[in-house]
Amino acid sequence: MKTTKLFPFMTGILMLATMTISCSKAEDGDIDYLTSDLKGLSFSGLRNGEGGSGEGGQGGNTQAGIVTAGEWSDLNNWSYWSGQMLAGEYAEKSDYWNFYTNNRIAIRVTDKNGKVVAGAPVKLSRKTDDGESTLWETVTDNHGRAECWVGLYQKETASSKNMSVSIDGQVMKQAPIICTWDSLQQQQPINNYVITPKTTVKPSADIAFVVDATGSMGDEIEFLKNDLVDIIGKASAIRPDITMRTAALFYRDEGDEYVTRHADFTDNLSSTAEFVNNQRADGGGDYPEAVHTALEKMLQNLSWNAKARTRLAFLILDAPAHYEQGIISSLQQSVKTCAKMGIRLIPVAASGVDKNTEFMLRFFAITTGGTYVFITDDSGVGYSHIKASVGNYKVEQLNNLIIRLIDYYTE
Numbered sequence: 001m002k003t004t005k006l007f008p009f010m011t012g013i014l015m016l017a018t019m020t021i022s023c024s025k026a027e028d029g030d031i032d033y034l035t036s037d038l039k040g041l042s043f044s045g046l047r048n049g050e051g052g053s054g055e056g057g058q059g060g061n062t063q064a065g066i067v068t069a070g071e072w073s074d075l076n077n078w079s080y081w082s083g084q085m086l087a088g089e090y091a092e093k094s095d096y097w098n099f100y101t102n103n104r105i106a107i108r109v110t111d112k113n114g115k116v117v118a119g120a121p122v123k124l125s126r127k128t129d130d131g132e133s134t135l136w137e138t139v140t141d142n143h144g145r146a147e148c149w150v151g152l153y154q155k156e157t158a159s160s161k162n163m164s165v166s167i168d169g170q171v172m173k174q175a176p177i178i179c180t181w182d183s184l185q186q187q188q189p190i191n192n193y194v195i196t197p198k199t200t201v202k203p204s205a206d207i208a209f210v211v212d213a214t215g216s217m218g219d220e221i222e223f224l225k226n227d228l229v230d231i232i233g234k235a236s237a238i239r240p241d242i243t244m245r246t247a248a249l250f251y252r253d254e255g256d257e258y259v260t261r262h263a264d265f266t267d268n269l270s271s272t273a274e275f276v277n278n279q280r281a282d283g284g285g286d287y288p289e290a291v292h293t294a295l296e297k298m299l300q301n302l303s304w305n306a307k308a309r310t311r312l313a314f315l316i317l318d319a320p321a322h323y324e325q326g327i328i329s330s331l332q333q334s335v336k337t338c339a340k341m342g343i344r345l346i347p348v349a350a351s352g353v354d355k356n357t358e359f360m361l362r363f364f365a366i367t368t369g370g371t372y373v374f375i376t377d378d379s380g381v382g383y384s385h386i387k388a389s390v391g392n393y394k395v396e397q398l399n400n401l402i403i404r405l406i407d408y409y410t411e
Contacts, residue, residue, distance in 0.1 A: 066223075066226075066379050066397070067219075067223050067227075067375060067379055067397065067398040067399070068375070068376045068377075068378040068379040068395055068396065068397055068398060069348070069373055069374060069375045069376055069395070069396060069397075069398040069401050070373070070374055070376055070388060070390070070393040070394065070395055070396070070401075071371055071372065071373050071374075071393065071394075071396070071401055071405070072371065072372050072374075072388065072390035072391070072393055073365075073371040073372070074362055074365065074366050074372065075106075075147065075366055075369070075371075076371075077390075077391060078104075078179065078182075078188045079182065079188075080390070080391050081101075081181075081366070082180075082181035082182050084389065085101070085102065085181050086181050090355070090359065090389060093355075093356070093359035093363075094155075095155075096356060096359075097328065097331075097356075097359065097360055097363055098153050098154075098328055098332065099152060099153065099332075099363040099367065100151060100152060100153070100154065100155050100156070101149065101152065101181075101363070101366055101367065102157075102180055102181045103149060103150035103151055103152075103156070103157075103158040103178050103180065104147065104148075104149060104178065104179040104180070105124060105136075105147070105148040105149070105150070105165070105176045105177070105178055105179065105191060106145075106146075106147060106179055106188065106189065106190045106191060107122060107140070107145065107146040107147070107148065107165065107167075107176075107190070107191045107192075107193060108143075108144050108145055108146075108190050108191070108192050108193070109122075109140050109144045109146065109167055109193050109194075109195060110144055110192070110193075110194055110195075111194065111195065111196065111197055112194055112196065116140075116142070116143055116144030117140055117144050117167075117168070117195060117197045118140055118141060118142045118143075118144060118201050118309055119139060119140060119199050119200070119201035119307070119309060119342070120139065120140045120144075120146075120167050120168040120195070120197060120199050121137065121138075121139055121167070121168060121169075121199065122137065122138050122139065122140060122146045122148065122165065122166070122167050123136075123137050123165070123166045123167075124136045124137070124148040124149075124150070124163065124164075124165055124176065125163065125164050125165075125166065126162050126163050126164075127162040127163075127164070128162075135148070135149075135150055135163070136148040136149050136150070136152070136336075136339065137339065137340040138339045138340060138342065138369070139340070139341070139342030140167075140342075141310070141342070141344065141369055141409065142309055142310055142409060142410060142411065145369065146369070147339070147366075147367065147368075147369050148165070148176070149367060150163075150178065152332075152336075152367060153332050158178055159178075160175050160176050160177065160178050163175060163176055164176075165191070165193065167193055167195050168195055168197060168198050168199050169198060170195050170196070172193050172195075174191070174193065176191050177189045177191055200307075201307055201308065201309045202243075202305070202307045202308060202309065203241050203242050203243065203309055204242060204243040204244070204245065204305060204307075204308045204309060204310075205239075205242050205243070205244045205245070205308055205309060205310035205311070205312065205406070205409070205410050206245050206247070206265055206302075206304055206305050206308050206310070206311045206312070207232070207244060207245070207246050207247075207310075207312045207314070207406065208246070208247040208248065208249065208265070208298060208302055208312070208313045208314070209224060209228070209246070209247070209248045209249070209276070209313075209314050209316065210248075210249045210251070210294050210295075210298050210313055210314065210315045210316070211224065211248065211249070211250050211251070211279070211316045211317070212250075212251060212252075212289055212291075212294075212316065212317035212318060212319060212350075213250040213251060213252050213279055213280070213281055213282070213283070214252050214253065214256070214281060214282070214283050214284030214285075214289055214319070215281050215282055215283060215284045215285075216281065216284065216318055216319075216351075216352055217281045217316075217317075217318060217350065218280075218281040219350070219351070220316050220318070220348075220350045220375075221276075221279060221280065221281050223398065224276055224316070225273075225276055225277050227398075227399045227402075228246075228269075228272070228273050228276055229269060229270075229273050230399060231399055231402050231403055231406070232244060232246060232269050232406075233269070234403050235402075235403050235406040235407060235410075238403070238407050239406075239407060239410050239411070242309070242310075242410050243267060244267070244269075244406075244410075245265040245266060245267050245305070245308075246265065246266065246269055246272040247262065247263060247264055247265040247266070247272065247302050248262065248263050248272055248275055248276050249261070249262040249263075249294060249297060249298050249301070249302065250262070250279050251289065251290050251291075251293060251294035251297070252282075252283040252284060252289065252290065253283065253284060253285075253286075253288075253289045253290045254290060256282075256283030256284065257282065257283055259290050259293055260290070260293060260294055260297045260301075261279075262297065262298075262301055262302065263275035263276075264301070264302055264303055265302060265303050265304070265305070284319075287319055287320070288319055288320050288321060288322040288323065289317070289319045289320075289321070289322075290321075290322075291317065291319075291320065291321035291322075291331070292321050292322070292327045292330040292331050292334065294315075295330075295331065295334035295335075295338075296330060296334055298313060298334075299334060299337050299338070299341070299343075304341060304343065306341070309410065310344075310409050310410045311341065311342050311343045311344065312343070312344050312346060312370075312405075312406065312409055313338070313343055313344070313345050313346065314346050314347075314348055314373075314402065315345055315346065315347045315348065315361070315364070316347075316348040316350065317347070317348075317349070317350060317353075317357075317361075318349070318350035318351055318352035318353055318357075319352060319353070319357065320354070320356055320357040320360055321360065331360075335363075335364060335367050335368060338368045339367060339368050339369070343368060344368050344369050344370040344409060345364045345365055345368040345370045346365065346370045346371055346372075346373060346405060347361035347362075347364055347365055347370070347372055347373065348373045348374070348375065348398070349361055349372070349373065349374040349375065349385075349388070350375050350385070351375065351384060351385045353374070353385070353386060354386065355386070355389070358372075358374075358386070358388065358389065371405065372388075372390070373398075373401060373402075373405075374388045375398060376395055378395050379397075
């Protein structure tokens with residue numbers, strides 16, 4: 001049973017003033033995705049000396065910038081992820097959620113001048129006796145990156161024979177190389193393709209916050225109330241050339257006061273903030289919540305801009321989806337649709353998340369080109385959080401971490 005958490009701000013403030021943190025993000029030979037690093041926006045106790053003032057909450061908001069978190073990109077640490085999937089206590093998580101990431105095709109797209117191509121539709125196909133079947137569809141991000149998957153929802157050993165990649169309507173001559181689970185391989189293969197771009201994107205970003213609003217999520221909802229304006233304001237200041245629209249969707253579970261409610265995308269930040277400020281944590285009861293419905297409604301009810309350079313969805317929750325085959329199928333379809341639309345899912349795991357939930361969220365991030373964020377105990381805010389099953393990471397203020405990620409995906 002999920003229970004309501006306290007939000008001890010003063011305890012968090014005192015702990016922030018006294019503690020020392022000695023975590024740093026691992027250097028790995030794998031694909032480099034999250035290379036953006038904002039000077040002055042890291043948590044001030046970091047060993048690597050990159051921390052800034054650690055201050056948050058402009059405009060008189062004294063509570064902003066308290067919550068701490070870490071971030072881990074499994075795409076950027078593929079050998080580590082492979083080791084978890086191949087052996088040990090977490091190898092069963094693929095079977096549990098029916099997500100099999102062992103046939104990955106990592107793609108990078110540039111034009112003939114070496115400039116990355118953003119917003120290009122990518123389609124992975126396979127020739128069959130009956131014609132051609134589409135295996136996966138996605139969109140290149142602002143770094144020209146795209147992730148395609150073979151047999152994501154069924155266990156298989158794939159071959160690139162008879163496979164082809166088309167980008168922006170152009171069929172590539174080079175057959176794709178499949179990146180499998182290999183915990184010993186330090187350099188993972190990237191399929192580099194050069195095209196003449198036809199698709200153009202606008203200097204804009206759609207940023208949605210999808211939030212579990214059941215009774216145990218009071219801490220996290222208060223964080224969003226306190227920090228949303230600060231986060232988007234700073235992100236916009238860093239990227240003044242990018243028009244940022246925000247949206248919010250809150251969800252609970254069947255039988256609660258509501259299942260989902262939302263405020264659609266707008267370039268009026270105060271409108272989104274007003275909607276968020278009117279929300280509260282309540283309901284729930286059993287552990288799982290209507291995650292699948294939240295993703296469905298996020299795709300159906302939010303007016304995503306197909307021409308935007310960036311589409312991000314921060315999924316803030318502390319409980320998994322209900323474990324039923326129909327619901328798992330719904331999650332799979334939503335993830336597939338997110339990938340096709342170029343929506344990067346960035347889960348933010350709150351206290352209450354167990355290992356099954358952690359890996360569900362990491363699957364979401366991996367398969368849509370996102371990254372995994374998890375709130376830590378370092379601030380002393382809220383209940384305790386399980387230790388994420390990841391390598392070495394950097395502890396940051398969640399406020400600044402989200403700003404950093406928005407900057408990375410919009411630069």
